[in-house]
Amino acid sequence: MKKLLITTALSASLVAGAVQAQERVRWQVPMAFPSTLAGLADAMPWMADQMRAMTDGAIDLRVAEPGTVVPALAAFDAVSDGSIDAAYSWMGYELGSLPSASLFGATPFGLESIEYLAWLYFHGGRELMTEAYEPFNIHIIPCGTISPETAGWFRSELESVADFEGMRFRAAGIGGEIMMELGKSVTMLPGGELYQALETGVLDATEFSLPSADLQLGFYQVASYLYLPGWHQPSTNQALYVNMDSWNALNPQTQAMFETSCMAANAYAIAKAEAMQGPALIELEEKGAIINTYPDEFIAAFREAHNTVIARRSADDEMFARVYNSMMDFQALNRPWKEQGYLPRDWQTRIGE
Structure with a gap:
């Protein structure tokens, strides 16, 4: 009986301790x-x-x-x-x-x-x-x-990188700083204010989020031209x-x-x-959005501006440089697997399916 009482008391204590631990x-x-x-x-x-x-x-x-x-x-x-x-x-x-x-x-x-x-x-x-x-x-x-995010919604179609000069564009983070390097006038607005800013001409263009989120916010109604890929945010x-x-x-x-x-x-x-993103792109096209892929000349311009901004930020901030270099070290380490271990994204187009 004594052993039973001790065991019972110990069990009760453990249970009480577990309950107490869950604050x-x-x-x-x-x-x-x-x-x-x-x-x-x-x-x-x-x-x-x-x-x-x-x-x-x-x-x-x-x-x-x-x-x-x-x-x-x-x-x-x-x-x-x-x-x-x-x-x-x-x-x-x-x-x-x-x-x-x-x-x-x-x-x-x-x-x-x-x-x-x-x-x-x-x-x-x-x-x-x-x-x-x-x-x-x-x-x-x-x-x-x-x-990745969409690269931007524009009220008019882009002819060349020169079209960015003076463009009133909403962007955030390092991507926004790169766009400033290309001559855009960049501002930071919350998502809930972007539709009206595009509609009234306060903005000429914006990037915000995924195709599914951009669809919900109705950007296609006030800026018909959507550009991909999301080079500025390969992940969010x-x-x-x-x-x-x-x-x-x-x-x-x-x-x-x-x-x-x-x-x-x-x-x-x-x-x-x-x-969600494949269905969202299909629906956007059905609603009249004109979806374009940036030509190589645009991507090259983004990359050149990116290199300038990253070098400047890295020189100014030691932690920024450490984080960026760590990411790039891993990207290089992983590149052989990424490029050879997976089917190319356009493999179906290549083989005619």
């Missing part, structure tokens, strides 16, 4: 873009649902729409200064405060989504990301990588920003659940994004 978390998590934009903004709501399900509601991350808690592009500053516990955004918006963040968000001519995840988790990318954000009091968790990478004090207050079990759920969100995001 309760109630955070609002504002997003940089509307949760209704399918393919772009699905990962954070999905991740929050998984956390509620796994903890029977103990961890409740309440996704908030842009502007309801903080302005759409203010996630970085609000989390950094502790105004909010967490937020969800695209890392490219931090170009001014943290130049290397733009590379984590999207690197022109850089890593595609699967390569990016490989670099992130198995070639030192995550360690660099953590190091870059820590001085700003932010624990950063990669939490959603998606397909989003993250959960957590205030460092809020993060350190969590127990290790809860921290592990955040990390694991966001890793799962990366798989969810790229799978859903890829599933």
Whole structure:
């Protein structure tokens, strides 16, 4: 009987300890873009649902729409200064405060989504990301990588690279800086303001997101010419920003659940994004969009401007240079496999199917 009582007491203690370990978390998590934009903004709501399900509601991350808690592009500053516990955004918006963040968000001519995840988790990318954000009091968790963006919606067809001179264009991150190098007048506006800006002529052109998101926003109605490929964002990478004090207050079990759920969100995001883009392009054409592929002369001009911007940024910022060089080292290391291990993207055209 004594042994039974001891065993029962020990079991009860273990159960109580397990219950106690599952702490309760109630955070609002504002997003940089509307949760209704399918393919772009699905990962954070999905991740929050998984956390509620796994903890029977103990961890409740309440996704908030842009502007309801903080302005759409203010996630970085609000989390950094502790105004909010967490937020969800695209890392490219931090170009001014943290130049290397733009590379984590999207690197022109850089890593595609699967390569990016490989670099992130198995070639030192995550360690660099953590190091870059820590001085700003932010624990950063990669939490959603998606397909390439469209290269831009234009109100008139492009004849040559010279057409970019003076063009009023919305862009973000390093891609935007490259476009400025080509003579565009670049501004940064949230997605919700772009339709009206195109319609009223405030903008001549814009890039924003995936074909599926651009379709939802109706850009084809006010700028008929869509250009691909998304050279400026071969992958678009989003993250959960957590205030460092809020993060350190969590127990290790809860921290592990955040990390694991966001890793799962990366798989969810790229799978859903890829599933949607073919149908989105077909629908855009049916609605009258004129879809063009940039000629080689344009790509060459983008690349030349890219080299200029990257060299300038690397000379000015040591962390930027470290991140970019790490990405390029992995891209070169992976190139033989990427070029030889996969069928060429146009293989069906080549063999006449």
